[in-house]
Amino acid sequence: MRFGVSYNTAYYGVDPDALVAFARHAEECGFESLYVPEHVVLHPGARAGRFELPPSLPYADPLDLLAFVAAATRRILLGTAVLLLPYHHPVVLAKRLATVDVLSKGRMRLLTVGLGALPGEADALGVDFRSRGRRADEAIDVLRLLWAGDEEGVSFDGEFFTLDRACSFPKPYRAATLPVHVGGSSAAAARRAGLRGDGYFPGGALTARERADQLELARSTAAGAGRDPDALEYTRWGSAQMTDEEIESMAAQGVTRIVVTAVSADPAERLAELSSFADRHLR
Template identity: 70%
Template sequence: MKFAISCSTADAVDPGRLVAYARHADDCGFEGFYLPEHIMLYPGAAVGGFEFPPALPYPDPLDCLAFVAAATRRILLGTAVLLVPYHHPVVLAKRLATVDVLSGGRMRLLTVGLGTLPGEAAAVGVDFATRGRRADEAIDVLRLLWAGDEAGVSFAGEFFAFDQACVYPKPHGGTGLPVHVGGSSRAAARRAGRRGDGYFPGGMLTPAERELQWELVRDSAAAAGRDPGALDYTRWGSMDITAERVETLAAQGVTRVVVSPTETDPARRQDEMSAFAQRFALPALS
């Protein structure tokens, strides 16, 4: 099992706290460092029973991850989730590749999702009802651009079109980046199977629905001629997760657990992270 850690928006807008947090996660041996995204909020924006405070800061995750990369040595960089329908994929392909190149190939935990706030879609000129199709097309465009050479690549879709586009630099090593799919819907599970390198479902699902969705991921991959066994399965977890719970998750096919610290005081949080790393024998950075 791999273990990664998420970062709160409060830490992400404080450069000193962000660097200290990321460096300690790196030192402890956490595999990855995840940041969320909201492009904008508005009064009344809510998901389920949670209403977002309109002034809650959501810094750009890719800019923050570039900052983190410069301050760390090996930790992988991740998003949970990047709202891919709200980004133009030609621009996004270059931004992601740039972070990957400058970090030495660490932009490898990109997780994309659709977004659930209609006002956010409207603010960036995206029809909320089409964001699923737009996301599918954007993923295809990203992979096409990363694979293209000096002759350029062309695309003609419902939302994006270009001729002989050459986008450089390529991701580190000259290959494309993994694209994981996040979400809590069966449509997200099918998208992960058909197009993703892994699935990262949300936290508010019943055990029966989780099992159904993971099977849907695998079945969709097989139907698309892809290898279901090559897909990552990432889940949220808690800092107090037990070894027995990790074994249960592994038996369900989970390959990665992303945890969030409960402590807000920096010193106590570092202690919490260190204790977790010791409990699961994470590979400390020497």
Template identity: 70%
Template sequence: MRFAISYSTGSFGVDPDHLVAYARHAEACGFEGLYLPEHIVLYPGATLGAMPIPASLPLVDPLDALSFVAAATSRLLLGTGVLLLPYQHPVVLAKRLATIDVLSKGRMRLVTVGLGSLPGEAAAVGVDFASRGRRADEAIDVLRLLWSGGAEGVGFHGEFFDFDALCSFPQPLAPLPIHVGGSSRAAARRAGRRGDGFFPGGMLLPDERAAQLALARSEAVTAGRDPGALEYTRWGSITMSAERAEALAAEGVTRVVVSATADDPAEQHAQMSAFAGRLIR
């Protein structure tokens, strides 16, 4: 089982020195990768479930920030948790992700996409909230098509995206895995049909969590894909014990993502070091 760490400027602030120090210490501790979240815009009254989201939360663009992290690190894989795929045009996104992968020497490997849960955010970028699932499905197909196309170009004709003979170079150094995030059965089905991994949210009850993983694997079989190749990522606590890690591994978890909880940078580093001492080294 592998261990990665997340960083949210909404929690830790937009301080470039802090972000770089956090990423470098995570790399030194042996964490596999660093995840950043995304919200394109917020607005007064936005909520995540029953929890209000402050409209002034300073969430940076994850891909721009990961480029910054890549330049300051050498081994750390780069991840999104989650990238709001329906709100991105896949032709533009294919170029951005491939560029980061090439310039980071193949480290843009933990791309996790989701649908987004804020109707106002969808409206702000001109996307119909109700159709965002179908739009995301097409976007995944477009990304993979562009990354695999040759000099003769590739074409796509769908409900949302339509083009002929497009070429998108540079291409990633290797095919980019696309993991699917979300806490719904629709997300599990999407992961099985199209994803390289499934990264559900942290608030599910055990029975529903098990049912969603089983659904993702069964959908992979139906789609003619290998269910055993589907990675399974879960959120975890920075205070996680070795026993808890073993229990997650027994559930089929292949990666755990944690985050520091302290406000002080020195305490954050101490939390990372303690976690690595228990579970990584």
């Protein structure tokens, strides 16, 4: 089992010193990775499930934040949970991700993408909310094509994106491509993970049976597409207060990575939560 931590500026704030202290402490504790979320824009009345999102929540740009973290750390892997893929042009995104990966010496390896659940956010970015799934599928294909391309360039003719001998450099650090994990708690997300993902990271308030069914759907979809279902990583959310029994239960469900969330509003107490978790489970 691998363990990551999440840092959400919407709730922790955007104090750079607190962010660096959290990332360095997580690294010292032995956590594998640090994940950050994304909202590009909010609006009054925006809701995530049962919860209203105040429009003043300070969601920092995830890739800028991770580049900042990379400069202040040495080992911890960098992840998103989730980056809203339909709201990024894949040509620009391919270069940004590869740049962070190169500058961090190969640590931009836990990109998790999702579709977004706020129609107003899609409207503000000029994206058709109803077609964002197809747009995301195409974007994943374009990202991988650009990372794998050479000096001759790559071409693509899709519903949303068109390339003609496009060359994207720099390439990922010592790798032909970057992993792309798929987030989301729907059957469509599970199928997307099986068809195109290197991993599946479901969220949402699902029952144990629903989670098991979606993991099986991701794995069976991968097998049906000629991909190795056993190569599909399975990441889930957890808390800094998790017990050994809860971790063992997740492992029995096929989980390969747990991303831990600290709940305290106080920066020092958040670090103490990470230390306590590390003492119980990582050391």
